[in-house]
Amino acid sequence: MSTPIEPYATGLLPAAHGAQLYWECSGNPRGRPALFLHGGPGAPMSGGYRRRFDPDRWRVVYLDQRGCGRSRPLAHQDLASLAGNTTDQLIQDIETLRVHLGIDRWLVVGGSWGVTLALAYAQRHPDRVSGLVLAAVTTGGREYLEWITESMRHVFPREWDEFAAASGRRPGQRVLDAYRERITDPDPEVRAAAAAAWCAWEDVHVSLAPDWAPSAAFADPQFRAQFATLVIHYWANDCFLPPDGVLGAMATITDLPGVLIHGRYDVSGPLSAAWELHRRWPASRLVVLADSGHSGASMTDELTAAIAGFDP
Numbered sequence: 001m002s003t004p005i006e007p008y009a010t011g012l013l014p015a016a017h018g019a020q021l022y023w024e025c026s027g028n029p030r031g032r033p034a035l036f037l038h039g040g041p042g043a044p045m046s047g048g049y050r051r052r053f054d055p056d057r058w059r060v061v062y063l064d065q066r067g068c069g070r071s072r073p074l075a076h077q078d079l080a081s082l083a084g085n086t087t088d089q090l091i092q093d094i095e096t097l098r099v100h101l102g103i104d105r106w107l108v109v110g111g112s113w114g115v116t117l118a119l120a121y122a123q124r125h126p127d128r129v130s131g132l133v134l135a136a137v138t139t140g141g142r143e144y145l146e147w148i149t150e151s152m153r154h155v156f157p158r159e160w161d162e163f164a165a166a167s168g169r170r171p172g173q174r175v176l177d178a179y180r181e182r183i184t185d186p187d188p189e190v191r192a193a194a195a196a197a198w199c200a201w202e203d204v205h206v207s208l209a210p211d212w213a214p215s216a217a218f219a220d221p222q223f224r225a226q227f228a229t230l231v232i233h234y235w236a237n238d239c240f241l242p243p244d245g246v247l248g249a250m251a252t253i254t255d256l257p258g259v260l261i262h263g264r265y266d267v268s269g270p271l272s273a274a275w276e277l278h279r280r281w282p283a284s285r286l287v288v289l290a291d292s293g294h295s296g297a298s299m300t301d302e303l304t305a306a307i308a309g310f311d312p
Contacts, residue, residue, distance in 0.1 A: 005050040007062075013100055015066065015093050017084030022070035023063050023097055027055040032130075033103045034307070035061045035094070039112030039136070042230030043217075044069030052109070052304045057311050061106065063097055065090055065117075068226050075233070076191070076225040079184055082233050087140075087240040091121050098128060107310050109133045109303070112269070112294065113231075116140035116239060119246040119277075122253050132258035133306045136266060136294050137274035140245030144273060145235045149176045152205055155267055159204045166197035180236040183229050192221060195228035202231075209265040209293025250280040258284040259306040261299060263292030 007024035015021050027050070034053060038045045044064045053060045067075030067085050075082055098106070107130050110118035115134040122129040138144065153160035169178035182194035199218040206212065217223050234240065242248055258281060262274040271288065278286040287306070292299045 005047070005055050007047075007050075012070075012072070013097060015096055016089060017081065018073075019066045019081070019084070019093075020072045021063060021066060021093055021097065023061065023101075025059060025061055025101070026050045027053055027058045027060045029059055031057050031059040032311075033059045033061060033101075033106035035063070035098075035106045035108050037063070037094075037108065037110035037114035037117050038065065038069075039110075039114050040068065040227060040230055041065060041113050041117075041234045042068040042075065042227045043113070052300070052307055054308065054311060058307075059103075061097070061101060061103070063094065066093060067230050074226055076195075076222075076229040079229075082184075082229075085230070085233065086237075087117065087120055087234075090117055091124050094121050095125065095128075104128070105130045107131050107133065107307070109307060110135075111303075112136045112138055113234075116241075116246055119250075119253075120241065122256060123246065123249040126253050126256060129253070129256060131256060131310050133261075133303060133310070134258065135261040135299055135303045136269060137260050137262045137277060138245075138269050139247055139273050139277055140239035140241045141247060141273075142238050142243045142245075144245065144269070145176070145238065147270065148205060148268060149235070150174070152267070156204050159201065163197060163201040163204075166193070176232070176236050179228075179232050183232045191229075192225065194232075195221070195224040198228040198232065199224045202227075205268045206266075206294040208267050209263060209291070209296055211291075211296055212293060247276065247280060250277070254280075254282050256283055257310075259309070260284055260286045261289065261302045261306065262286070263289045263294060263296060263299060265291075265293040268294045 007026045010024040012020040064071040108118045116138045167175045167178035
């Protein structure tokens with residue numbers, strides 16, 4: 001399925017707090033519904049995600065989550081809009097879109113942050129989810145966030161020192177809290193410098209896979225600002241989830257079928273998170289990729305195969 005697949009319908013959906021949410025549908029309008037959730041937060045996808053689905057069998061729905069991509073307003077351009085940008089609100093946005101499109105249940109597919117959001121949504125609305133396919137597993141817990149922003153200095157000490165210094169943190173202040181102050185500073189130059197430093201660190205902590213290359217998206221100052229603003233906002237607020245993220249509510253979806261796909265080289269999201277999630281989810285299948293980190297060609301292939309396993 002290498003031929004580009006174009007959407008057959010797009011729109012801007014009015015939502016809470018004055019947001020307009022960009023959505024698109026591709027594939028077969030009468031096919032089995034599936035929702036694709038991008039990562040980040042704040043890392044919207046190009047159209048490549050559509051090729052993970054057989055366009056003859058699936059009605060594929062995509063949403064630019066509030067504050068990023070083609071949704072409006074953009075978080076980094078309207079910092080006041082962050083007050084209404086929470087995990088609960090994203091779940092409500094997904095439901096608003098589902099109702100708008102007249103969909104009863106859908107397969108939910110997500111990567112990275114999209115995994116946490118997919119699980120939080122399924123836990124809230126299990127009757128609206130037919131299954132889950134989740135790659136580069138994250139669970140949104142405080143331990144995970146502290147690992148990325150603090151404890152990973154044991155893996156990348158020189159790079160972490162640069163990351164911490166760029167935060168301008170005060171003695172005893174968490175790096176994450178210092179970046180939250182800088183990414184919302186009234187001075188646009190302070191915000192731009194914080195976004196650049198944050199995205200440089202992002203590139204570092206996903207870099208252990210053999211086929212890793214720096215993210216081309218981070219060369220764009222506007223993308224850096226959008227991405228860093230939303231990631232810092234969510235992480236500084238514990239992803240608006242309990243301290244253990246989505247793990248504590250797994251009992252609500254233990255019977256839902258799901259596939260977890262994770263790379264052994266993913267130091268950004270250690271395999272232990274995927275393993276613990278799998279232990280609490282009897283209906284899940286865990287696929288560990290020996291040649292992948294937080295992304296990669298084999299992860300894309302495994303994601304495509306897992307989706308095909310749910311073909312109608």
